[in-house]
Amino acid sequence: MTDTNTPNADQADFWNGPGGETWTTQRDRLNAMLGPIGDAAIARACPGPGEHVLDVGCGTGHTTGDLARRVAPGGSVMGLDISELMLQEARRFNEGHAVPVRFHAADAQTHKFDDDAFDLIFSRFGVMFFEDSVAAFANLYRALKPGGRIAFACWQPVDRNAWVHVPGGIVARHIPVDGPGKDPSAPGPFAFGAQDRITGILGAAGFGDLAIEGHETLVLMGGGGSIEAAVRAVTHQGPLSRAIHDAPEDVQTRIRDDLTAALADHTHDDGVRLGAGVWLVTARK
Numbered sequence: 001m002t003d004t005n006t007p008n009a010d011q012a013d014f015w016n017g018p019g020g021e022t023w024t025t026q027r028d029r030l031n032a033m034l035g036p037i038g039d040a041a042i043a044r045a046c047p048g049p050g051e052h053v054l055d056v057g058c059g060t061g062h063t064t065g066d067l068a069r070r071v072a073p074g075g076s077v078m079g080l081d082i083s084e085l086m087l088q089e090a091r092r093f094n095e096g097h098a099v100p101v102r103f104h105a106a107d108a109q110t111h112k113f114d115d116d117a118f119d120l121i122f123s124r125f126g127v128m129f130f131e132d133s134v135a136a137f138a139n140l141y142r143a144l145k146p147g148g149r150i151a152f153a154c155w156q157p158v159d160r161n162a163w164v165h166v167p168g169g170i171v172a173r174h175i176p177v178d179g180p181g182k183d184p185s186a187p188g189p190f191a192f193g194a195q196d197r198i199t200g201i202l203g204a205a206g207f208g209d210l211a212i213e214g215h216e217t218l219v220l221m222g223g224g225g226s227i228e229a230a231v232r233a234v235t236h237q238g239p240l241s242r243a244i245h246d247a248p249e250d251v252q253t254r255i256r257d258d259l260t261a262a263l264a265d266h267t268h269d270d271g272v273r274l275g276a277g278v279w280l281v282t283a284r285k
């Protein structure tokens with residue numbers, strides 16, 4: 001267990017434990033769900049040949065590889081994550097790039113980066129978990145070259161994310177769920193839902209030229225395929241999975257039956273799709 005005096009100790013334990021296990025075993029399914037959002041964020045980030053890029057909270061390294069392909073020739077990418085478990089998977093999937101790709105296990109809030117090291121700092125859903133977001137973004141600011149940019153994707157509030165609140169409403173009929181996003185500023189996936197919070201944090205950290213663009217899409221639940229895959233994504237991967245896992249077996253069965261019936265209404269050719277609202281954020285040093 002991580003020393004509780006260390007900042008982000010809870011997150012380190014979660015992402016080196018159950019969170020990291022889910023994200024590594026379900027890597028392909030999660031990337032099928034989140035890949036198009038990462039592509040949209042990378043398009044806003046505009047990485048180019050010869051650039052040096054940091055991928056914050058890179059997890060299993062899917063976007064790290066995408067960035068590496070965009071900065072060849074002559075560039076480099078560092079993937080940084082608090083979870084060594086996730087990074088083992090990231091290294092496995094990122095051999096043989098045309099540019100140097102390094103992975104480093106560290107906390108982005110406190111890691112001592114070289115000053116002015118990067119042209120671009122990028123993240124797909126990896127910057128909403130800091131205990132002290134202003135300190136974390138100020139730390140990232142120092143690591144950027146003058147004129148360098150930051151670009152990241154984060155979730156809009158839960159009520160604009162049907163992929164969370166539709167299954168959440170169904171599960172709540174059976175068991176009490178401590179809704180994700182209940183405390184909108186607590187570290188977690190929805191901590192950057194409020195635009196004024198993003199503006200305040202990045203401004204206090206020193207960033208200028210801030211743009212926050214709304215990106216609405218339909219995400220492929222469980223990475224696509226059958227309704228069972230979508231139900232499994234809710235019961236085994238998503239923010240509700242822990243509460244469901246702790247419920248008695250007969251309750252779990254009723255939850256699965258209700259989810260199967262409800263998600264059938266959202267079936268497309270490639271699987272179950274539900275609405276998602278994302279902020280694509282860009283700013284400059």
Ligand SMILES: C[S@@+](CC[C@H](N)C(=O)[O-])C[C@H]1O[C@@H](n2cnc3c(N)ncnc32)[C@H](O)[C@@H]1O
Nearest residue numbers: 015057058059081082083107108124125126129
């Ligand atoms: C929701 S996952 C996203 C992973 C990856 N970016 C992706 O899109 O597949 C959040 C990631 O942020 C990492 N993370 C959380 N807090 C962090 C911190 N303080 N410093 C570095 N990484 C952190 C987690 O370990 C996890 O890999």
